[in-house]
Amino acid sequence: MKAGFRQSMAWLHTWTGLLLGWLLFAVFLTGTIAYFREEVTLWMQPELHGSVPGPNSAALAMQRLADIAPHADNWTIALPSPRSTTIDLLWRKPGEEGGRRSGERAVLDATTGEVLHPRETAGGDFLYRFHFELHGLPRELARWIVGIATMAMFLAILSGVITHKKIFKDFFTFRPHKGQRSWLDMHNMTAVLALPFHVMITFSGLVLFLYTLYPFVIEAPRRGQPPQAAQVQPQQMEAPPGQHGPRMGQVDTAPADLVAIGPLMRVAEERFGRPVGRIAVEKLQSPRPEIVLSARGADSLIAQGGGGGGGGTALRFDGTTGALIGAPPPRELSAVAAVNAALGTLHRARFADTWLRWLFFLSGIGGTVMVGTGLFLWVSKRAAKHARAGRTPSGFRLVERLNVGGVVGLSVAIGAYFWANRLLPVDLTNRADQEIRVFFGVWALACLHAFLRGPARAWPEQLGLAAILFAGMPLLNAATGGGDLVHTILQGNWILAGVDLAALLGGLAFAYAARATATPATARTARPPRAPSRPDDVPGE
């Protein structure tokens, strides 16, 4: 161990970062893409790309449900939003349990009301799930692994800040094309630029794992029952006088005549001050069905997720008369619960509109680059020394190759995942699983390639492949039945255009990196020893 607090923190920063760096990189990258998981899923279902939100989505949906599901006990309608262009329907038969996977679903074109048949895809959800539950491992084990990595990240951030005393001065320092110096500057810049984001995302990540990480002293709530559900469920409203709760309905009759939805929507939108996002029709087989309108999105950081339709703000109407029956009681959250809820909401960007979501996305990309450059830094710091000594230890060679597979290989795998989405036959059985298989298969091949070719060759080759895969996504999209980029931009369909453009920009960044690494390989890994570096700002060793 070293003398000096700062040096020992540099040591801690280096080794916590290295040991869990590849996993953290994967978590950061897939988690960042998951900020747009609905948009990504829409991109991955080109059958839905023609749907354009119209003014009468709510009435259209009610009318179609009366045709499709007259015998259901309840209907749920998710209306088009800035993140979705279709109408999503869900209905349950009488007596069916209300779980996440239960009920029947349909997707409608938001203008014509036509039932659409999207392909089966693992979608953005796979990347979202992977970022905290990995894949193919027991759920709790995977959460422990990611939880430990998150704690390592927390430690790496704290020790990194302690190590790095000239935090603001160095932020304005960038020395490109200088090998190790450039990696260090990029690492510092992405770290400092989004430091509040990194601290927030890491600590809130830990808090989201609370029930996993403290199994001995904190009892987890039962599955499917969020801890605060009792406090804000919109169902917890006073029943109007004269009504004796749900009555037993006569099964297999058409729903009682429902009031027109339009006027209720106007009442609710005026009350909410923002659009209605979700319509639920309950007790359809009783003489007095009820309609619950929920506001779109969350209006505050402490809004609860889960059951309350995204924000917990909802109004309940009598379905036959249109009379307002109730509104949810005002939220009463203790300070601790509020902090807890705010952390969860922040982590998921639940409250965020489009611009803030992009800011979070960019911060996430910053975090991804920070972890990646940190991993390269470990290698480039040691490369010169080993070159001087004339031998490279096997541990060093392993890290060098894992860096290629873990950082670029993962990017190639994600690109391949999107391509598989379009190129696998549409009617393939277990199609979603096959997409995931392509993802892991390509990732494994990329790691193998790094070991067979050696890092000097593997770097530009894999970066070039990633560039082609990502930059080619808009073309692939247009060629395989999706809305083409020119069209979606002219239409103002920024959901699809956004995915295409982000992929294109990512591809260009990979192309730039491929070119930079292809030119003299010696400049990157085996630079001649430089003049003594300032020891105080170089973490590690």
Next chain:
Amino acid sequence: MAHPPPEARHRIAIAVRAAAAILGGYLMANLVVVVVQRAMPESGTDASRLGAMLGFILFAVVAIWAFSARSTWAAVTGIALPALLLTLVLLVLPGGGA
């Protein structure tokens, strides 16, 4: 590093500090949860959540201490003593001693 210790001794020292950081940190984090739960018996999940958040921070502090203490001995005792203290607090608090 003026006098680098022999490689083996260095490795053992790091292993001991890592164990102190991980085991000690996790023990302390769990202890602080129980202390907060006992101290705020009427708060239910709030106490657990507050304790958990404090526990995460405490884990980080313990780990930083484990790797920055002057000697391996100081690293271990600097964690063991506060842990002992927290345990004593637990026994003193109402509902303790179970």
